Amino acid sequence: MMDQNVVSHKMIAARPWKENTLPERILIIRLQAMGDVVATLPYIQQLRNSLPSTTRIDFLTRQEVEDIPNSIVLFDNIFVIKGGRDLKKQIVYTSSMLPKLFRQRYDVIIDLQNNNLSRLVRKALLPKAWSAFDRFSPIAGGERYRMTIEAAGLGRNWAVNKFSLTHPKSGKEILEANGWLEEEDVVVLNPAGAFSTRSWDLNNYVAFAKSWLHLFPRSRFVVLGTSFIAPKTMILKRELGDSLINLVGKTTPSEAFAVLQEVKLVLSEDSGLMHMAWVSGIPTFGLFGSTRTDWVRPLGDHTFFLDSSDLPCGHCMQEECRFHDVHCLTRYTPELVLNHALALLERVERTSTINS
Numbered sequence: 001m002m003d004q005n006v007v008s009h010k011m012i013a014a015r016p017w018k019e020n021t022l023p024e025r026i027l028i029i030r031l032q033a034m035g036d037v038v039a040t041l042p043y044i045q046q047l048r049n050s051l052p053s054t055t056r057i058d059f060l061t062r063q064e065v066e067d068i069p070n071s072i073v074l075f076d077n078i079f080v081i082k083g084g085r086d087l088k089k090q091i092v093y094t095s096s097m098l099p100k101l102f103r104q105r106y107d108v109i110i111d112l113q114n115n116n117l118s119r120l121v122r123k124a125l126l127p128k129a130w131s132a133f134d135r136f137s138p139i140a141g142g143e144r145y146r147m148t149i150e151a152a153g154l155g156r157n158w159a160v161n162k163f164s165l166t167h168p169k170s171g172k173e174i175l176e177a178n179g180w181l182e183e184e185d186v187v188v189l190n191p192a193g194a195f196s197t198r199s200w201d202l203n204n205y206v207a208f209a210k211s212w213l214h215l216f217p218r219s220r221f222v223v224l225g226t227s228f229i230a231p232k233t234m235i236l237k238r239e240l241g242d243s244l245i246n247l248v249g250k251t252t253p254s255e256a257f258a259v260l261q262e263v264k265l266v267l268s269e270d271s272g273l274m275h276m277a278w279v280s281g282i283p284t285f286g287l288f289g290s291t292r293t294d295w296v297r298p299l300g301d302h303t304f305f306l307d308s309s310d311l312p313c314g315h316c317m318q319e320e321c322r323f324h325d326v327h328c329l330t331r332y333t334p335e336l337v338l339n340h341a342l343a344l345l346e347r348v349e350r351t352s353t354i355n356s
Helices: 034-050 087-102 116-125 141-151 170-177 202-215 227-243 253-260 272-278 334-355
Strands: 007-009 012-015 025-029 056-062 077-081 108-111 129-132 185-190 219-223 244-246 265-269 284-287 303-306
Touching (some): 012 141, 034 141, 077 087, 087 116, 108 141, 129 141, 170 253, 185 202, 185 272, 202 219, 202 334, 219 227, 227 244, 265 272, 265 334, 272 284
Parallel strands (some): 025 108, 056 077, 185 265, 284 303
């Protein structure tokens, strides 16, 4: 049974801040994975903007996903949990950190992870107020992050898709070092679906790119990410030649994040890079096959996605299609995707003009 002092804000477990003055020290916890950590940042940025500059906001995360949080001007301190993906090592390391964290005397802890490790920290530090992420509701992750931050009792929250980078010119410098000219539009192609049921055919990417170049000849395509997509990138490079810049395996996560700040459009399958794009306010087009988009869809007027939710077999989360044709993605033609991409860019431009 929930403690009588614990309240629920739209199904978020929380003990909200009730003091007459604003808190001085806040700890936010999000441990994994890179895409999920990045997806919290627009909501934390809005919290940062709403509080006095004297309010300290610290972040607790895992070592392997600290790069991007460290690359933006947002947190006062970032504490990292070592131990790789070994839970026992993580627990040992976290336990050794607790005295140091306890000495910070946090007023509020916002637990955007809500697993055994984050609950251990939250309970051990005895904050006056706290809130904990709802892990299972069929609501987009970003919306649940927003609700969790609001539930802490510090006012309304929303996504702020603009960050100050610690090295603001690094993305442009990386692109220029690889042959990009500043007058060229940059479009990111990201065929990074983990399974065949989350992957749009490479021939479709090629056809999309060639049609795009016909409309916008002053464009360059970029592929970013890990060696996981290197084989696909080699095929794209062979077909698109000098119009494609291959940065696979050549950037850190924070450098890839900086490059994304310079692009016109991201066309992406379900991946961490897609989250890095939409949280930055970049026009982001998501292609989803078997993925549950109620959890991971990109949010905001600058995003659009195609998914499988309209099919009887949709959101199956299977690695292989039971019908052997991945119908949820093969039905989306390059022409259809291009038309939706152009409509997305038109909407973003129209919204920008209205708000300017």
